[in-house]
Amino acid sequence: MRPALNEQALRQLKAALPAGCRMACASSRTCEVGRPEMAESPSQSIRVLDGTMQPAGVHTAIATHAMTPKRLCLVTALATCCQLAWAASPAPDTSTLSGELKTALEATGDAERGKAAFDDCTGCHRKDAGGRPLATVPRLAGQHASVVVKQLVDIRSGLRQNPRMKPLMAEPGINAQMLADIAVYVQGLPVPRNPTLGPGRDLALGKALFDKDCAACHGAAGEGRAERFYPMVAAQHFGYLRRELDLIRNGERGNSNPEMASLIKPYSAAELQAVADHMSRLPPPVR
Ligand code: HEC
Numbered sequence: 351m352r353p354a355l356n357e358q359a360l361r362q363l364k365a366a367l368p369a370g371c372r373m374a375c376a377s378s379r380t381c382e383v384g385r386p387e388m389a390e391s392p393s394q395s396i397r398v399l400d401g402t403m404q405p406a407g408v409h410t411a412i413a414t415h416a417m418t419p420k421r422l423c424l425v426t427a428l429a430t431c432c433q434l435a436w437a438a439s440p441a442p443d444t445s446t447l448s449g450e451l452k453t454a455l456e457a458t459g460d461a462e463r464g465k466a467a468f469d470d471c472t473g474c475h476r477k478d479a480g481g482r483p484l485a486t487v488p489r490l491a492g493q494h495a496s497v498v499v500k501q502l503v504d505i506r507s508g509l510r511q512n513p514r515m516k517p518l519m520a521e522p523g524i525n526a527q528m529l530a531d532i533a534v535y536v537q538g539l540p541v542p543r544n545p546t547l548g549p550g551r552d553l554a555l556g557k558a559l560f561d562k563d564c565a566a567c568h569g570a571a572g573e574g575r576a577e578r579f580y581p582m583v584a585a586q587h588f589g590y591l592r593r594e595l596d597l598i599r600n601g602e603r604g605n606s607n608p609e610m611a612s613l614i615k616p617y618s619a620a621e622l623q624a625v626a627d628h629m630s631r632l633p634p635p636v637r
Pocket residue numbers: 467468470471472473474475485486487488490493497498499501502511512514515518532581593594
């Protein structure tokens with residue numbers, strides 16, 4: 351399947367390209383999606399000019415490795431095009447949902463209002479939504495809006511236990527529209543490239559575990575999957591990831607996907623550390 355770009359996405363694509371690339375890329379309306387079953391997450395692998403398949407995360411790297419301007423344009427165009435298609439990936443199916451989650455997901459978020467509302471959050475999550483690694487406050491910048499909405503709704507209902515945020519999230523001024531606004535705002539923020547990393551001792555083990563047990567949902571590049579509420583785990587702070595894995599494994603996160611929880615259950619402490627380290631080092635998918 352080749353996700354087609356609509357006119358608005360094409361305009362965004364052209365605007366995002368480096369100067370001089372516009373002509374070469376204007377006709378790049380489709381992405382070559384590597385594996386058909388991955389079509390809903392086209393950022394996972396795309397065909398670059400020489401015909402090889404590359405995970406999306408490496409495109410920035412390829413692009414910066416001296417290439418002819420034309421090739422650079424094409425790689426950038428494909429990467430950007432796929433990212434756009436991905437960013438515009440199917441919204442979650444809300445037909446079976448109810449309550450605040452359904453209302454917030456069906457609301458059209460307004461990033462400007464979201465920015466104002468996010469003022470109340472910056473004390474912990476920071477102004478750039480980059481999080482506070484020492485206090486295990488997660489980075490929110492670049493996270494899928496659907497994931498942000500779902501987690502906020504779960505925190506409000508108490509399904510996800512988060513004592514530090516609960517009082518704020520219970521304030522009467524907060525409603526579904528505000529959650530939608532905040533979610534589109536933080537999703538659109540650039541992902542800071544400096545997550546705190548783990549010790550780096552068992553990266554091969556971490557990658558092997560991730561590819562075997564986690565990539566099916568979170569994506570090989572850790573990009574997550576908006577329409578299924580699978581969080582982007584790439585470039586998240588190691589300390590936060592490590593803490594969440596404990597909470598998920600011990601059944602203390604409340605809203606954990608049961609399949610994930612049972613996959614993680616037999617992990618040793620060393621394996622949890624290795625897989626968290628691997629995730630923290632995955633480059634942020636370009637948006
Ligand atoms: C007092 C500090 C604090 C404030 C204020 C705060 N947060 Fe948080 N937030 C946290 C902590 C700590 C976590 C992670 C808790 C855990 O480990 O499960 C978190 C988690 C989250 C998550 C889940 C992220 C994920 O990847 O699953 C979202 C979304 C979030 N916060 C959004 C917000 C928004 C929006 C606001 C403002 C309305 C806000 N937070 C205000 C501390 C705070």
